[in-house]
Amino acid sequence: MHTDVLVIGGGNAALCAALTAAEAGARVLLLESAPRALRGGNSAHTRNLRCMHDAPQDVLVEAYPEEEFWQDLLKVTGGRTNEHLARLTIRASSTCRGWMRRHGVRFQPPLSGALHVARTNAFFMGGGKALVNAYYRSAERLGVQVRYEAPVQRLEIENGRFVAAWAGEERITARACVLAAGGFESNREWLREAWGQNARGEWPADQFLIRGTRFNQGVLLRHLLESHGAERIGDPTQAHMVAIDARAPLYDGGICTRIDCVSLGIVVNREAKRFYDEGEDFWPKRYAIWGRLVAQQPGQTAWSVIDAKAAGRFMPPVFPGVVADSLPALARALGLDEATFLQTVNDYNAACQGGRFDHTVLDDCHTQGLQPPKTHWARPLDTPPYTAYALRPGVTFTYLGLKTDDTAAVRFAGQPSDNLFVAGEMMAGNVLGQGYTAGVGMSIGTAFGRIAGAGAATAAGHATTVRDESEATA
Template identity: 55%
Template sequence: MERPVDFSRSYDVVVAGGGNAALCAAIAASRAGASVAIVEKAPRFYRGGNTRHTRNMRCAHDSATETLSGPYTEDEFFDDLMRVTQGNTNQHLARMMISRSKDMLDWIAEQGVRFQPSLGGTLSLGRTNSFFLGGGRSMLNALYRTAERLGVHVAYEAEVTDLEMDGDRFVAAEVTTPDGTKRLEARALVAASGGFEANIDWLKEGWGEIAENFLIRGTPYNRGSLLRTLIDKGMKQIGDPTQCHAVAIDARAPKYDGGIITRLDCVVFGIVVNNRCERFYDEGEDIWPKRYAIWGRLVANQPEQIAYIIFDARSLQLFMPSLYPPVTGATIEELAGKLTLDPAALRATVEGFNAAVQPGTFDDTILDGCHTEGLVPPKTNWARAIEQGPFYAYPVRPGITFTYLGVEVDEDARVQLADGGRAENIWAAGEIMAGNVLGLGYAAGIGMTIGSVFGRIAGEGAGSYASR
């Protein structure tokens, strides 16, 4: 039975946040013998932050398992991370995280989470990523059930809005609730409350006014209140305010919380043009899980932050569909008209692309080398003429999942101080510290790796501290 937080008492550990990182921390701290209170900003139905929208987690493993088709070594994981971040990562923390990830699949399963065989096809994740049976919400429910059995207390619609400090030591959290502001005292704090992606004004500080056109595919509750408080209280900031997990999502998606079903995986099968009918990047640069998270930023840099994925009938069944149906036209000109694009300009772009496509054997399961020549930008894989009607398009906008600006931590997940040293009793896990590992770029499932590994470390550290 779920136990509500009792604000009249003191806890060993307060965990701010209610997603994967927070729950891993709460469970680990509780198993270490600590009394734990979770403070979750969202209502119970929407609990869990962005974890609600996840599907899988990337972990290193030495051999195939019941749910993974082959080995994924620590070195390969590290190489993938270095490639997508272009070296913008704390290599020591990254290697530690990857090493610790090898134990996480078993540990997570011990907390009641079940996995399914990984999906194949264009996702190309069958060997590297474990998929949650029932998706992220099912995973969350399993973790909450375990936390409840361990005696963890939970407060919903409760947000940490200030911290009471004694030097670099956390004393109590100021918590805003529907019943007013409460003081919650504890011996240790784990900050796992996500980034600030739902705070458009904060996004504008880095991006400028174009942030008004961004869609937030994640939770509307991640507004960065605790992150801002930590920085104001002297914790060390890390990361670029414009770096984030940003994918191209259907432009018809809601402003917030559209989730995974608004993402589009068809970029590799066609061309992407802006509202001037100009291509602006190589759609076939690499397999989709290693490149999908660059497209939000690419679209953000286009006029009016809008773009269009154009493909033909041969590609319609090659990817998982979006929530919304594609726009359809019997001809390229008809398609352009429905998209309010210049029909002649779109026709010229498509014909120019078709003329540049070189002979090859199309294979959507590998880097097939089907490419263009004499075209800027090129398409280096999966290039084939867009010529078989009907023709299709999806309008896309930048979809922000989570931000990378956060607080710096060490290998114990302890938060670092801006003036040197580390906070005595504050740990962090998940998106609020993701910038330590993700300076830029993304590969599928790494966000869950960060949350799980650092959540467990933070919970163990906070629980051990509180029991001294």
């Protein structure tokens, strides 16, 4: 089979690429490895898009200027980011919603009491599944051919140019190709290889749960890196990794398995000891570091412990916690050493300094003389009943990927391909070297999906550009 533009992948970035190329008049074929009912990859589990804006706009309150967005990203990545590509993503996030609406995406009104995300993030009406469905409907109207259950195992590349893709026994040629097939988070063997064995003789990756799709096996990513020598970016152990309920399913648990009360209490490991500052920063900026922190603990397990004062202050998870009327009873119920647990809680309680508790700001409730400290929202655990949630690492997507530039081209030996492009999780490591802040994955996928789609259409002989579309009057 032959087409103008071949898009490999079926999530947000792939769909943005396919729609952009089709708008330019290109014939587009999209290959999704999942069956139709599970289409959309991790994008089906998303909720929002982080957006720069200089004044209040439709579903965004106040302002979130470029420099603040950049500083937020710089902080969570610890400087492990390409500033040029990061700022490209940031600027694109300010103008993409008009285009998204034209393709059927709807946004909901600003959320109240949502820890600042009403200022920074635009939420999809119906969540990521509704966004994915809207894009597929628009793709159908534009004539994009979609094949489900069509995983691609390998590519033919000559002198840095895409020639063909193999989906099973079928060879598909195209004038240009966009790779948007996700990371390798569902490939247990690759995770084991990346994380290795720790000093306790454990294989941490064996305890990881996958928050999203089971179909992100990293087959094409590894093929590009090992068989074709594509330039790589990122650390294979770095990922969007969240502390989720230990009872979550192996795949597709999504948002409802996240535990969001960490900043309202303390977190202890199997040794009944704290190991990190639970109140370091606002939860949307820090929630995605906790999976990695738990992965470094014995048994890759921990417990988030709160008292009655935290009730109603966080999004409740799908499973109830372990509840006890006393701290000793809670320790016994969790199987933790009672004396050590009580010592940990007593030391924490004694270190809490008085202040005005306010979970919507970086308040002055902190610990003193305690290691690790709790910088904000530190209140004694002294009001029964007490609740604990068991935590395990939940991997959303991995950051090892293909190096690219502002054209979204895949690079070989220092040279960008003129007809092979990459978007989404397969290149997110260019912007996210580590850490995460809520909604930025969708910002990256949307920006680079559209850039890759435009580049592929141009390479196929259909000139196009990614237009800025003001939201000022939307």
